[in-house]
Amino acid sequence: MVRQHNITLSSFPRGFHLITNEVLSQVDLNGIQVGLLHLFIKHTSASLTINENADPTVRTDFESHFNKSVPENAPYYQHTYEGSDDMPAHLKASTLGSSVTIPITNGRLNLGTWQGIYLGEHRDHGGSRKLIVTVYS
């Protein structure tokens, strides 16, 4: 069985944000013994990844690290007309990825205790973001 849902996230500020609960509130996994949940972001300047759901400074450090490893205003950027945050946003999106796939077991996401789903919002004013969740069971 395959099901698909659209999710529209409200605007998040630039940085990394825990969206596990927001995703789970929009999809019913009850009754799924084993399966997979695929979450996809329909944008090229924001990303999805899985990391620690507890200490919020992990998310702060993600933003610091990726701002350093993917700098704004690198002298070799040619794609600059959408602002200094735009080309780094594309590079961060591909480094982190545009989808996550998570096992479902006994009606729940089978994440580790400390794992949550992160939205990486890489634009200064990215606005609302569209996700597609596809559930296989």
Next chain:
Amino acid sequence: MVRQHNITLSSFPRGFHLITNEVLSQVDLNGIQVGLLHLFIKHTSASLTINENADPTVRTDFESHFNKSVPENAPYYQHTYEGSDDMPAHLKASTLGSSVTIPITNGRLNLGTWQGIYLGEHRDHGGSRKLIVTVYS
């Protein structure tokens, strides 16, 4: 239903290349209401990722960025006998990833307006590349 197809890409020069149309020309999504398309590259020195399909300078900037963040001839490389482009190619392949998974909705890839599939060709002379597309519906 699961279907699988082999795709053989012709040789691309080192850099990032939009291959969405080439993939879609080899697989028929008609009649698939909801599903997933999984695209896998059978090589360790080339990658697949999703990013902007419009301005070609995004792809140029990808090549510049990853050449800088994964340099050739780093003094600590031990795997050097296949040429200076080889070890960076392995590292870029794992940083970007060897597969993409994309939702299918109403017979089409449900990509965002500006999203396309990139081949990252990380070798100077990578030659022809083999992909496997698996479609679930």
Next chain:
Amino acid sequence: MVRQHNITLSSFPRGFHLITNEVLSQVDLNGIQVGLLHLFIKHTSASLTINENADPTVRTDFESHFNKSVPENAPYYQHTYEGSDDMPAHLKASTLGSSVTIPITNGRLNLGTWQGIYLGEHRDHGGSRKLIVTVYS
């Protein structure tokens, strides 16, 4: 058909390790004509990726590269109370990813000749790691 198995890996030292055989020993792909194998790691400081299965110096160079591109003790890290290896481990985990998805064809993983599955153990003392393998066919 969907099947799911838990895999518990014994402790690996920090670095990159080939685990293809360990995964294959725990799941029976016989009789699967076409399908996908999804492998997920339930941790935020270890990763899964696909790369060269032959020369072990590729794995050594992976460790060297990611130690340089994701340094310990960066002055801007705030999440430091679990040790200097912890925050870099989180960043490496998201850069490389927490799952891989591999085509199955005629009862075998349809990997390229030189491809294997890597565990990226990013902690100094990560201990045993839990994986979930989900097989679709």
